[in-house]
Amino acid sequence: MRFSIPEDHPRASSLKIREMLVDGLRNGLVVEEGLIAHGRGETFDYLIGEKTTSSAFRAINTAAALLLTSCHPIISVNGNFAALCGKELIELSNACGAPIEVNLFYHSMRRERAIKNHLQRLGATDVLGVGRDRSAIVPNLNGERKHIDPRGISAADTVFVPLEDGDRTEALISMGKKVIAVDLNPLSRTSLHATICIVDNVVRVIPILIQKILELKSKNRDSLTNMISEFDNFRNLNESLRLIRLGGPEISETI
Amino acid sequence: MRFSIPEDHPRASSLKIREMLVDGLRNGLVVEEGLIAHGRGETFDYLIGEKTTSSAFRAINTAAALLLTSCHPIISVNGNFAALCGKELIELSNACGAPIEVNLFYHSMRRERAIKNHLQRLGATDVLGVGRDRSAIVPNLNGERKHIDPRGISAADTVFVPLEDGDRTEALISMGKKVIAVDLNPLSRTSLHATICIVDNVVRVIPILIQKILELKSKNRDSLTNMISEFDNFRNLNESLRLIRLGGPEISETI
Numbered sequence: 001m002r003f004s005i006p007e008d009h010p011r012a013s014s015l016k017i018r019e020m021l022v023d024g025l026r027n028g029l030v031v032e033e034g035l036i037a038h039g040r041g042e043t044f045d046y047l048i049g050e051k052t053t054s055s056a057f058r059a060i061n062t063a064a065a066l067l068l069t070s071c072h073p074i075i076s077v078n079g080n081f082a083a084l085c086g087k088e089l090i091e092l093s094n095a096c097g098a099p100i101e102v103n104l105f106y107h108s109m110r111r112e113r114a115i116k117n118h119l120q121r122l123g124a125t126d127v128l129g130v131g132r133d134r135s136a137i138v139p140n141l142n143g144e145r146k147h148i149d150p151r152g153i154s155a156a157d158t159v160f161v162p163l164e165d166g167d168r169t170e171a172l173i174s175m176g177k178k179v180i181a182v183d184l185n186p187l188s189r190t191s192l193h194a195t196i197c198i199v200d201n202v203v204r205v206i207p208i209l210i211q212k213i214l215e216l217k218s219k220n221r222d223s224l225t226n227m228i229s230e231f232d233n234f235r236n237l238n239e240s241l242r243l244i245r246l247g248g249p250e251i252s253e254t255i
Numbered sequence: 256m257r258f259s260i261p262e263d264h265p266r267a268s269s270l271k272i273r274e275m276l277v278d279g280l281r282n283g284l285v286v287e288e289g290l291i292a293h294g295r296g297e298t299f300d301y302l303i304g305e306k307t308t309s310s311a312f313r314a315i316n317t318a319a320a321l322l323l324t325s326c327h328p329i330i331s332v333n334g335n336f337a338a339l340c341g342k343e344l345i346e347l348s349n350a351c352g353a354p355i356e357v358n359l360f361y362h363s364m365r366r367e368r369a370i371k372n373h374l375q376r377l378g379a380t381d382v383l384g385v386g387r388d389r390s391a392i393v394p395n396l397n398g399e400r401k402h403i404d405p406r407g408i409s410a411a412d413t414v415f416v417p418l419e420d421g422d423r424t425e426a427l428i429s430m431g432k433k434v435i436a437v438d439l440n441p442l443s444r445t446s447l448h449a450t451i452c453i454v455d456n457v458v459r460v461i462p463i464l465i466q467k468i469l470e471l472k473s474k475n476r477d478s479l480t481n482m483i484s485e486f487d488n489f490r491n492l493n494e495s496l497r498l499i500r501l502g503g504p505e506i507s508e509t510i
Contacts, residue, residue, distance in 0.1 A: 008397060015288070022287040032277040032290055033270070039294020043440070046295075142263060185298070 014042065017203070024083025028114035031106040034080045037163070044184035045201050047244045052208060055239040056200035062231040063160075063180045063196050064096075064212035065224040070158035070178070073098035074128075078105065081163050081202060082115045086122045088206040093124070095213045098160065101129035101152035105165055107144035128152035141171040158195075162202045166190040186240040197233055199240040269297065272458070279338025283369035286361040289335045292418070299439035300456050302499045307463065310494040311455035317486040318415075318435045318451050319351075319467035320479040325413035325433070328353035329383075333360065336418050336457060337370045341377045343461040348379070350468045353415065356384035356407035360420055362399035383407035396426040413450075417457045421445040441495040452488055454495040 021038050024030035052060075067073045075089060075098050082089070093100050100119060102112045109131065116127040134147035136154035145168050148154050159172050162182035166189025169179050173193055181194035182202045191197040198205055216224060276293050279285035307315075322328050330344060330353045337344070348355050355374060357367045364386065371382040389402035391409035400423050403409050414427055417437035421444025424434050428448055436449035437457045446452040453460055471479060 018288055018291050021291065025287055032280055032287070033273050035287055035290035036273050036276065036294035036297065039291035039296070040298045040301075041294070042291065043295045043298035185301075 021080060021083055024079060027083075027118070028111060029083045029118055030079040031111070033106055034078070038080060041163075041184045041201070044199075044244070048184070048199070048240065049243075050201070052200050052204050053240065053243055055236045055243070056198055056205070057208070058231070059196050059198040059233075059236055060200075060205060060209050061212055061216075062228055063198060064209055064216050065219075065227040066158055066178060066180060066196060067096040067098060067160065067213060068216055068219075069221060069224050069228065070098075070156075072156045073158040073160065074152050074156040075100045075160045076103045076153060076162075076164070077101065077115065077119070077127075078103060078163055079111060079115060082118055084203055085162075085206050086118055088210070090119065090122055090124050092160075092206055092210050092213075095210050098158075099152060100124055100127050101149050102127060103129055103145050103148065103153065103168075105143065105145055107147075138168070138171045138175065140174060141168060146171075161190070161194075162205070164190045166193065169193045186237045186244070191237055192234075194233065196231060197237060199237065276335060276338055279334060282338075282373070283366060284338045284373055285334040286366070288361055289333070293335055296418075296439045296456070299454075299499070303439070303454070303495065304498075305456070307455050307459050308495060308498055310491050310498070311453055311460070312463070313486070314451050314453040314488075314491055315455075315460060315464050316467055316471075317483055318453060319464055319471050320474075320482040321413055321433060321435060321451060322351040322353060322415065322468060323471055323474075324476060324479050324483070325353075325411075327411045328413040328415065329407050329411040330355045330415045331358045331408060331417075331419070332356065332370065332374070332382075333358060333418055334366060334370060337373055339458055340417075340461050341373055343465070345374065345377055345379050347415075347461055347465050347468075350465050353413075354407060355379055355382050356404050357382060358384055358400050358403065358408065358423075360398065360400055362402075393423070393426045393430065395429060396423060401426075416445070416449075417460070419445045421448065424448045441492045441499070446492055447489075449488065451486060452492060454492065 021030055021035055073096060075093055077089060077100055102115050104112060112130045116130045119127050128149040129152055133149045136148045136150040138146045138148055153159055156177060158178040160180045164181050169181060169190045170193045172179050178195040180196045181190045182198045182205050183190045184199060184201060185191060186199045276285055276290055328351060330348055332344060332355055357370050359367060367385045371385045374382050383404040384407055388404045391403045391405040393401045393403055408414055411432060413433040415435045416424060419436050424436060424445045425448045427434050433450040435451045436445045437453045437460050438445045439454060439456060440446060441454045
């Protein structure tokens with residue numbers, strides 16, 4: 001760590017997690033703007049109490065069922081996700097048979113290469129969406145994220161997009177795909193447009209999701225399909241929203 | 256700008272403001288962790304509707320009165336504040352006669368020097384709290400922020416601390432000082448412990464505060480003192496908190 005964070009600082013653990021992203025920046029995985037985006041998430045996490053809520057657990061269970069029943073699921077990876085959950089996302093990929101594709105809002109050849117190398121060092125066998133592999137297009141989407149891999153997101157029926165930007169979610173849904181998002185903001189366009197939005201911190205979500213996939217693997221397809229059809233994304237988001245609005249006590253002088 | 260942000264991106268203006276901080280990072284004013292802290296603020300700003308609320312206006316008015324009636328007010332500056340409001344904070348300093356002192360959580364000699372140079376280029380005549388000038392101490396505070404200037408924060412009766420960290424506010428209050436904070440999180444320790452907390456984006460606050468100081472300069476001391484005594488920080492924070500909790504509509508499929 002470059003700076004000494006006082007051990008008695010009330011938010012020392014959160015400050016230390018930030019260092020993972022700062023390391024990611026220094027290793028070329030993360031861009032500066034990604035640090036700001038992480039900060040946005042930190043606040044929502046703080047507001048939901050920095051724990052996986054009952055509505056998040058419900059969304060994770062349904063996401064596990066959807067990943068298991070999809071023909072071509074794929075995991076979309078950006079710099080922050082690679083820096084925070086590199087090892088875990090490879091485990092997730094193995095657990096549900098979904099390949100990994102790099103997709104960057106702030107794109108550069110150097111950064112997509114750094115992310116691919118980082119994931120391969122951690123054990124990923126193949127990483128899609130890098131270099132010439134970005135030859136397909138998401139219609140009606142501007143910016144670098146429209147370039148996708150014909151073997152990956154382009155061919156997928158379900159796209160797992162943690163730490164996502166809303167207009168891509170809308171564009172993927174318009175392509176007829178199902179989208180599983182992880183987003184701490186229950187009011188974001190990503191949350192509202194996703195098939196399933198998990199309102200939780202991605203660092204907590206992935207281990208739980210892997211565990212759930214392993215549990216549900218023995219279930220038959222019909223019971224998984226039932227789980228999915230019973231899930232209502234809007235109802236679930238409203239539950240998350242109520243937790244934020246009613247979560248705290250009135251401020252008084254007795255602090 | 257290093258990356259092309261699509262002009263039709265729904266949050267293009269917010270993404271462009273982020274670039275000011277990224278520039279600050281590249282110029283050595285800001286640290287990576289400061290970008291994350293900015294992101295935290297962004298979320299609270301989004302939740303209050305990205306505008307100055309009535310409770311924030313009330314706090315700004317009271318802050319103007321307190322700055323005008325203080326014997327030795329001072330403005331504490333960190334890297335983010337310098338990057339976002341460099342020019343405006345010098346105007347504020349001139350308007351209320353409060354000197355500027357650098358105080359950094361993530362401290363380095365190089366960074367405090369970069370901030371001093373940046374402010375001097377923008378017209379600041381003196382910048383305290385740099386190098387050997389940090390010879391006084393805030394009792395009961397760990398970390399680099401405890402080192403203060405004997406001519407500045409140490410001698411001040413009122414400290415203006417935008418973008419502040421909570422435990423320093425507590426320590427300054429324990430020293431018998433009054434603290435004016437700007438913090439978008441109405442539940443933070445800074446907000447709860449400050450004499451006056453302005454729950455608003457510092458970029459919007461400073462121009463309004465300068466304007467208010469110029470307006471109130473002609474008032475007599477008694478009427479300013481009355482304004483201050485009528486302000487209740489907890490009542491005001493609760494108002495800000497209610498705006499966050501009740502601000503949004505229920506999510507429905509009619510988005």
